[in-house]
Amino acid sequence: MPAPHLPRPELLDAEPRTANRRPVRWGVVATGRNAATVTADLALLDDVVLRAVSSRGAGRAAAFAEQFGFATWYSDDDGRLGYEALLADPEVEAVYVATPHAQHHQVVRAALTAGKHVLCEKPLTINAREAQEVVDLARERGLFxxxxVWTRFLPAMQRALQIAASGEIGTVQWVNAEVGFPAPLDPTARIWARADGGGALLDLAVYPLLWAWGTLGLPDAVTAVGTLNAEGVDAQNALTLSYASGAQAQLTTSLLARSPHTAMVCGSEGWIRAQGPDEVYRPTRLEVQVGEAGVRTEEFELIGSGYVHELREVTRCVQLGLTESPVVPLEHSLATARLLDGVRAQLGVVYPTDH
Ligand SMILES: NC(=O)c1ccc[n+]([C@@H]2O[C@H](COP(=O)([O-])OP(=O)(O)OC[C@H]3O[C@@H](n4cnc5c(N)ncnc54)[C@H](OP(=O)(O)O)[C@@H]3O)[C@@H](O)[C@H]2O)c1
Incomplete structure (x- = not known):
């Protein structure tokens, strides 16, 4: 699968956050598992206001608002969709979209149309066509x-990419990263439902891909194998990314196997191994070995559950009037969406909104 050559995104924030910037007023769409974890981290920032949350259900909206201290809440129960009511709130400036994948396109479009800045959960959309639409809309409206892709902002990952880029481990030749969680087989769960963009690839592949993308850039070719369930979504998959330079990456994601969540970057002179409770997506320690020297360990701080780093960056960008982050630019998400479309074509995974 040929892919365009794109420069690697910037390694570190161009400009650190400064104190005393005006607060950004946030709205959160959905009250699910990740909405709660990320909102708890959002509440740790000193320059945000938790303005509103929306849910399909009034009870969930009210409970979430009370738990995190939102000024107000909206739900589907009063004649219009809760998120539409939230987007009509002039006090909401930036929106965090935490619905299942399949609703991202619709909610992000509505948010941008309403003039809001948007942080949308990964994957940005179900496919590259939808991703291009929302990117075009954001650019047209001049909105963030x-x-x-929160892991990209973690200090340990930033440092790993910096070490790789510095040449300390020589020329990067091979990346190996994986993430596996056994997900109970429940056809109604979003992770298994084709209509919700279910499967291991869209849910998990972003993490191993970050390691390959951050150290080697976009591949020249991708070959994929996978196991599909009766619904036609991938229960697990293995991707081999190859590069004209001869470098390779082996990336695996699984909803069937419990795995150690490893990430390793190997160069001609040495290697970097991520460590921590969930090293591929939440690393807190790096092991580095160069030549015959012993293994060096570097430790890193994780604030909150790890989302604070990404949320600081979004807040910083909105405060500065930037329309995208230099660390995770929109071209990164478009390229990722195209790569995932190509992998799905090889696996035979088709979602209802693909055509
Ligand atoms: N960054 C990370 O670490 C991370 C981790 C896990 C998940 N995620 C991403 O976060 C997103 C949500 O995942 P999750 O695990 O939080 O899922 P979840 O627990 O199922 O929550 C999703 C929420 O979206 C709302 N929702 C459900 N179906 C909907 C529909 N048909 N239309 C509109 N809203 C609907 C529901 O909230 P209401 O009932 O309140 O409307 C639901 O609680 C996914 O895209 C996933 O990839 C990211």
């Missing part, structure tokens, strides 16, 4: 948009 970012896919919530």
């Amino acid at each position: 948009l970012m896919e919530a």
Whole structure:
């Protein structure tokens, strides 16, 4: 699968956050598992206002608002969709979209149309066509948009990419990263439902891909194998990314196997191994070995559950009037969406909104 050559995104924030910037007024769409985890981290920032949350259900909206201290809440129960009511709130400036994948396109479009800046959970959309539409809309409106690729902002990952780029481990030749969670087989769960963009690839592949993308850039070819369930979504998959330079990456995601969540970058002179409770997506320690030297360990701080780093960046961008983050630019998300479309074509995974 040929892919365009794109420069690697910037490694570090161009400009650190400064104190005393005006607060950004946030709205959160949905009250699910990740909405709660990320909102708890959002509440740790000193320059945000938790303005509103929306849910399909009034009870969930009210409970979420009370739990995190939102000024107000909206739900589907009063004649219009809760998120539409939230987007009509002039006090909401930036929106965090935490619905299942299949609703991202619709909600992000509505948010941008309403003039809001957007942080949308990964994957940005179900496919590249939808991703291009929301990116075009954000650019047309001059609004901030970012896919919530939070791991990219963690200090340990930033440092790993910096070490790789510095040449300390020589020329990067091979990346190996994986993430596996056994997900109970429940056809109604979003992770298994074709209509919700279910499967391991869209849910998990972003994490191993970050390691390959951050150290080697976009591949020249991708070959994929996978196991599909009766619904036609991938229960697990293995991707081999190859590069004209001869470098390779092996990336695996699984909803069937419990795995150690490893990430390793190997160069001609040495290697970097991520460590921590969930090293591929939440690393807190790096092991580095160069030549015959012993293994060096570097430790990193994680604030909150790890989302604070990404949320600081979005807040910073909105405060500065930037329309995308230099760390996770929109071209990164478009390229990722195209790559995932290509992998799905090889696996035979088709979602209802693909055509
Ligand atoms: N960054 C990360 O670490 C991370 C981790 C897990 C998940 N995620 C991403 O976050 C998103 C949500 O995942 P999750 O695990 O939080 O899922 P979840 O627990 O199922 O929550 C999704 C929420 O979206 C709302 N929702 C459900 N179906 C909907 C529909 N048909 N239309 C509109 N809203 C609907 C519901 O909230 P209401 O009932 O309140 O409307 C639901 O609680 C996914 O895209 C996933 O990839 C990211």
